[in-house]
Amino acid sequence: MHFSMMRDLIEIMSSRFFAKALHLDSAAVDKLLSFLAYLVEWEVYVAENWRQAKNEGRAEKRGRFLSESTAVGLRVTIASVLSLLDYLSQQLAYKFIMTSRLSQDPAENFFGIARQSSGCNTHPTPQQFLITVSCLSFYSLAKSVSHGNAEPDILTALLGADAAGGDDRSKQFLLDQLIADGDLCSAELALNSIEKAAPDHVACVSAKSDERLIFYVAGYVARKFLAKTSCDACKNVLLADKNDIKNLQAAQLTQLKDNGGLLYPSGFLFRFLKNLENLFTGCFSAQELHHESIMDVIWLIKSRPQDRVGCTDHAEMLTAKMVAFFITTRLHFFVKSLNRARMQKRETAKYLKLSRCT
Structure with missing residues (x-):
């Protein structure tokens, strides 16, 4: 019984997919409550045996309970998960919880900020800690201090679930x-x-892409759509003679990489894609990537007047397809770059942690 309950506890507290997630009315909740009751019965049984052995003058070695810190930590962890499940289900309409995603890292980040805010005193007294928290409330509850051991990013550990995404005054x-x-x-x-x-933080500065990269990508887009159209007028709008743009600064990268097979986009196509790229980078410089980001970009493009690419008969269709192709391709490489940066950040943090242990 003991081992089966421990196995169930580990399985419940490390759920990683929907089938094993913790629901409000699931059997896993009853198992957690049963485990808390089992801890009480176990502790009472061991205490009674020790008391009886002491009265009889013999040493009791048949059963021991958990250490005090382990028992308290286990009870607090299980009770916290149950309380969190009840709050998220009742107040925020959550349907389930992936218990493997529960982490105390935000709280540790905040305590790290509080420690580092006292300068060389990394172990403040309770009074100093309260003063630091009070100062942080004036500094900003949502922004971390610049010299703490946490990254200069949004600190949501002190914000409620409703306030983490911003309020109505945003x-x-x-x-x-x-x-x-x-x-x-x-x-x-x-x-x-x-x-x-004027931006207050680096994350609010709008990014700009290099014109030489945009020109290079514009040649790739031109090659893709040359194979899809049979209209000579549309083809003439897409391409330019490379002898006419020898001194163009934006064409330097294409000329450097050209071994005879690259295409040179026309000035009109280059300006059209440059405008799309500026809208794309401006959009993701002001907000983070989310599941509806592509709709934000499309809305931004529709809200700005755009020139049409192609002849009068095919301009509308060709422009729509080109916008869809460019945004999809650009979003693919943008997500790929974010994933690469995230992996590099994890590797750096891992090696930094190892260097501190050695």
Whole structure:
């Protein structure tokens, strides 16, 4: 019985997919409650045996209970998971919890910030800790200090579940509300004011891609669509003679990589894709990637007037296909770069941790 309950506990507390997730009305909840009751019975049984052995003057070695710290930690962990499940299910309409995703890293990050905020005193007293927390509340609850041991990013450990994504006074909410009300003029003014505002943090600075890379990619796009169209007028709009752009700075990378097989896009196609790239980089410089990011980019493109590529008969269809192809391709490489950066960050953190242990 003991080993089966321990096996069930480990399985419940390390669920990684939906079939093993923790639901409010699942049998796993009953097993956790039963395990808490089992800990109480186990502790009472061992204490009674030790008391009886002491009265009889003999040493009791048949059974021992967990250490005090282990028992308290186990009870707190299970009770915290059950309380969190009840709160998320009742208050935030969550359907399940992947228990393997539960982590105390945000709390440890905050305590690390509090320790490092005291300078060389990395072990503050309770009074110093409370003073530091009070100072952080004035500094900002949502931004970490610049000299702490946590990354300079959004600190959501001190924010509630409803406040972590921002409140109704945020700029994004204001824009969404103006657009929903149909007040496009006010929305445009608000958007322009946000774009012209001086950024407070590096993450708010709009990124720009190198024109030489855009020109190189534009040649790739031209090659893709030359094979899909039979209209000579559309083909002439896509390509340019490489002898006419020898002194063009944007064509330097293409000329360097050209061994005779690269295509040179026309100036019109280059400007068209450059505009799309600026909208793409501007969008993801202002907000993080999420499951509806492609809809944000498409909405941004539709809200800005765009020139059409191709002849009068095929311009609308060719432009739509080109926008879809470019955004899909660009998003693919953008996600790939984010994954690569995330993996490099993990490797760096792993080696840093190993260096501290040696």
